[in-house]
Amino acid sequence: MTCTLGEVKNRADFIVYWGGNPAECHPRHFTKYTLMQKSRFLPRGRKDRTMVLVDIRETKSVKAADVFLQVRPGKDFELITILRAMIKDQPISDAQLAETGLTREQLQDFVTRMKAAKFGVFFFGMGLSMTRGKHMNSAALLTLAAELNAFTKFVAMPMRGHGNVTGADVIMRWQTGYPFGISFNRGYPRYNPGEFSTVDVLVRGDTDCNFIIGADPGATMPKPAIEHLASVPTIVLDPHVTHTSKLARVHITTAPAGISAPGTAYRMDEIPMPLRPALESPYPSDEEVVRRIKETILKKPDWMGERPQMLTSQVG
Amino acid sequence: MSAKRYLLNPMRTAKQGVHVNVGKDGDEYIEITTTLSIHVDDMAEIGVSDGDRALVKTEFGEAEFTCQTAKVPPGMIFVPYGPPTCQLMGGDTDGTGMPTSKGWEVEITPLGEANSQVITE
Numbered sequence: 001m002t003c004t005l006g007e008v009k010n011r012a013d014f015i016v017y018w019g020g021n022p023a024e025c026h027p028r029h030f031t032k033y034t035l036m037q038k039s040r041f042l043p044r045g046r047k048d049r050t051m052v053l054v055d056i057r058e059t060k061s062v063k064a065a066d067v068f069l070q071v072r073p074g075k076d077f078e079l080i081t082i083l084r085a086m087i088k089d090q091p092i093s094d095a096q097l098a099e100t101g102l103t104r105e106q107l108q109d110f111v112t113r114m115k116a117a118k119f120g121v122f123f124f125g126m127g128l129s130m131t132r133g134k135h136m137n138s139a140a141l142l143t144l145a146a147e148l149n150a151f152t153k154f155v156a157m158p159m160r161g162h163g164n165v166t167g168a169d170v171i172m173r174w175q176t177g178y179p180f181g182i183s184f185n186r187g188y189p190r191y192n193p194g195e196f197s198t199v200d201v202l203v204r205g206d207t208d209c210n211f212i213i214g215a216d217p218g219a220t221m222p223k224p225a226i227e228h229l230a231s232v233p234t235i236v237l238d239p240h241v242t243h244t245s246k247l248a249r250v251h252i253t254t255a256p257a258g259i260s261a262p263g264t265a266y267r268m269d270e271i272p273m274p275l276r277p278a279l280e281s282p283y284p285s286d287e288e289v290v291r292r293i294k295e296t297i298l299k300k301p302d303w304m305g306e307r308p309q310m311l312t313s314q315v316g
Numbered sequence: 317m318s319a320k321r322y323l324l325n326p327m328r329t330a331k332q333g334v335h336v337n338v339g340k341d342g343d344e345y346i347e348i349t350t351t352l353s354i355h356v357d358d359m360a361e362i363g364v365s366d367g368d369r370a371l372v373k374t375e376f377g378e379a380e381f382t383c384q385t386a387k388v389p390p391g392m393i394f395v396p397y398g399p400p401t402c403q404l405m406g407g408d409t410d411g412t413g414m415p416t417s418k419g420w421e422v423e424i425t426p427l428g429e430a431n432s433q434v435i436t437e
Contacts, residue, residue, distance in 0.1 A: 024330040056325070057388050073323055073392065074419055130417045134410065162333065181413045197413025219340055219399050222415045223377050224407035243340060243399055 001146055003121075003155045004269045005032075010039040011153075014117030016052045018141060019076065019127025020159045023060040029159075030064055034123070041118075050113060054079070055127060069110065072101035077133040079107075080140040084147060086111045115151045122156040129158070160268040163214070164257075167266035202228045210234040213286050214257065218244035237286050252289055255281035263287075320361065322354075323392045324372065324404060324420040332396040340398075349398025350379075353386035358393075362424050369427040374420050377403040380427065393422070 008015075015034045022029040030036055038045035053065035056073045071079050079100040082092055086107060097104055114120055122145050128137045141156055148154035160166045169179040176182055178191035181198075194200055198217070201207055202225035210229055214237065218226050226247070234248040239260075245251040255261040260281030264272045284292075335345035352372065354362075364370055364383045371380055372393075379400035388394055395401055397417070404422065409415050 021328070025328045025333070027330060057392070057394070070389075073325075073389075127418070130414060131419050132416070134412050134414050134416070162336070193413030194409055194411030197409065199407060199409055199415050200413060203407030216340075219402065220397065221402060222405035222407040223403050225415075226402060240339070241341070 001142065001149075001155055002157050002269070004271060005267065006269075006271075007119075008121055008157075009033045009037045011041050011119040012121045013042060013048055014050050014052075014113065014120035016054065016114075016120065016122045017061060017065075017159075018054040018122055018124045019129070019131070019137075020123060020125025021055070021059040021061050021127075022123070022159065023064060025125070026159060029123075034121075035064060050117070052110065052113070067110070067113075069102055069106060072099070074132045075100050076128050076131065076137050077140055080137070080144050082107065083111060084140070084144050087115065087144075087148060087151065114148055114154070117152050117154070120145075120148065120152060120154040122154070123159050124156065125159040126161075157269060164265045166268050166270055167264065167272075170266050170270055170272075199225050205231075208232050212244055212248070213237045213290070214254075216242040216244045218242065218247055237289055239283070253283050254286045254289055255283045257286060261285035261287070319423075321421045322358065322424060324374070324401075324422045325392055325394050325418045326397045326401040327394050327418075329396050332398070345398070347382075348396050350381050350400050351384050351395070352381040353384050353388050353394040355388055355390045355392075356385045357390055359383055359385055362426055364424075364426045371425040371427055372404060373423045373425070374404045374406070376406040379403040393424070 009032070012034065035046050035049055035051060042048035050067070051065045052067045052069065053061050054069045054071055055061075056071060058068070058070070062068050078096070079102070082096060082100065085092055092104070097107070122141055124138060124141055128141065129135070131137070138158070145154045145156040172182060173179050176189035176191075178189060181191055181193035181196045183190045183192070183196040190196065199221055202210075202221070205228050207228070209232060212234065216238070218229060219242065229244065230247040233250075234244070235250040235252070236242070236245045236248040237252050237254045238245055239254055239256040241251070257263045258265060258275040258277075260277050260279050260283070262277050263275050263285075265275055266272055329348065332345070332348045335342060335348060339345065352370070359365065362370065366383065366385055368383050369380055370383050371378055381395060381400065386394070401417075404420060405415055405417060407415065
């Protein structure tokens, strides 16, 4: 129930950004994929497309939008649920509507536009996924997109963050079957967000060593997680001095991926993009450092006695 | 001190995104991530003016910011993500693996025009 950005560029005539500010956070999104591009099916480009923005405040993206719906903070789930009801002509009370901060006319217009679209897309950002409701908000929006397919073609896609977070998810998925929050401590992958996810593991203080590659949790994670990073040996691979490298015991400088080291970045629609290095670097790549660490570890005596790690050693 | 509580919404800006790559030790990055946008009526209520420093507190921590009026909804403050906002976030993910980064209730205390540094306790 998603698609590539190429399909969006060629076919999507109804674009909804929900809890995201692409004008600031994804500045090429409008021009390369969603609004400005002309295509075989949308020959007039911007004039053939409609954009709706749902957010709690007027961001810079409002200027690009045809319709702006200012939802009350923390009421996204309620709004999505109301929309799910309205597309099926279910009754909605005034009190329920009032909670969202929007009028019946605004929502009826939104529903009419969604149903009339030939190809609609929801792009949802952290305003939806990192506020109260979290994954339930995302799940509700995905359900709305699925249900709209009874009327027209509709898809949904998350607006991913900086760097290559999509790549990390994709690689973990095809290697283990899970995208994140994975524990290998029994010798096979187990998935449980809230238990094995990085923030939770750090906040509980479960780790006695941290190995961080190309990320700066010291400048992004909640305070209790940062405090744990500083309290145990932390090893960082990063091209730059960061907040995390400053609290680490070991910082190995590596070549910037995609600039001085080759690799594959995944676009937010999960299309792999091979990157050739444009510049030379005196530093090794992340991949080389990890490989050399692994080779060194394999030369060490096996303290567990047998491989793979024994279940009895972990839970016995 | 204002007894009223405000909703803290960390967010991203294009300028912040640029300076993440320029360097997080740079003066501009530090300035961006320590500037909070707030409605003009809320500023009057708290007792601060443009450029004044204020201490923002949650139940988990506190950090200092420079106040700046902006076209934002009353009752809400917006700050670009950075080390100061990390100081204000709790670690509970509600079993999702995702920390709550937006929607924290905060108290704001005016500090005047002092050129004080961000508290990193």
